[in-house]
Amino acid sequence: MAKVLTSEVLAGVPHGFSMREGLESADVLAGAPLVKLKQIHSADVCVMREAGGDVREGDALVTDRPGLLLGIVTADCAPVLFADVEAGVIGAAHAGWKGARAGVLEATLSAMEDLGADRVRISAAIGPAIAQASYEVAEDMRRQFDAGDDRFFAPGSPGHYQFDLPAYVAHRLAAAGTGRIADLALDTYANEAQFHSYRRATHRGQPTQGRQISAVALP
Template identity: 55%
Template structure:
């Protein structure tokens, strides 16, 4: 069956070179943008897949169908969770029934099952051990990265037979240090945990405020866990044409925002 990944129609996700190199081993992935969706209006225009948004249910489900179709799969094969900024990971398999438990990462060894995480500034991280045939997807904002969701995802993959020395991970579009201003309490929390975390902050223009480098923290946590990881270095905040952004919405006092999806699948043989 020809997938949308092999045609020029439909959504056109961003690819990670690190993960794209695994396509010969049957690993398909994509960091989807707003392109290729049916949602309308300034808040949701494009490929909004956020079931937690107030967008039209019909549009959201059509957008999710289009994401699944890009992988050559039915919508029922797209697994996501109800994200709550936790360190919790769900293992899914062929019995997946569409449930969305509260968690922030998924892992599987089941071919044909798409793992997806939704973001709007937080970091989407996709993982793969092609030799073991195990994949993962994690949603990591500051709470998730600080709280251990990345390490928990690696451990859950290892429980399925992966080896962390073979795992490739890539951080997709997320908010960068250039647009992530935080206050003194936030800064103090991180340095109380580890004084070396000062490396992730620079002084902001406003006294008592700092610019926080969430992507650098994410990659460090991954590499410290023994995983080969990189950052696509694409900031969601300024690029309104391609990405939804919670912080941009907050700064504009808008009532709601859409979510983009990042997803990964093991191709069925």
């Protein structure tokens, strides 16, 4: 079995954040089909009732059906896994800066509530993502954020900033009323032995197809 990372805020919920080698259903919940999306850096959420069928587009999945393994792939963007244990509702979101800025996290919470969850009971775990020290962005990206988001941008090289994606994701979750939030605080860019990083591979002119998988299920 592959080594997977877990978060204490999701204790008792089958889940895992993969490392470089990825994960399979047996690493999280044996026999559960892995359901994924064609991710498009959006705020679109898909309610999953069963496995199979055409692959849908979006950047978050939610379900109240036991035995489905909701999976997302990332390689610097933030994977976020959600659970309301009392309601029996889970979710998984792919939160790059575009999706987080567009509201994918809030949309996931709302979709979970539509299935009977209560956001004050929802726990959210932020998995491995690019950290602020590794994430230089240009002025044109900074201008797409509000003045109130200044705290997530530290001065960088001339005309550039260091963006704190995990902190921004945690802020959006907290502002939306999420009950419990935890960040694994693992930098995909800096930890080459553990994680794929799209940005690191791009900087080195290497293949960029490597991804981590993050998944959650109801037993």
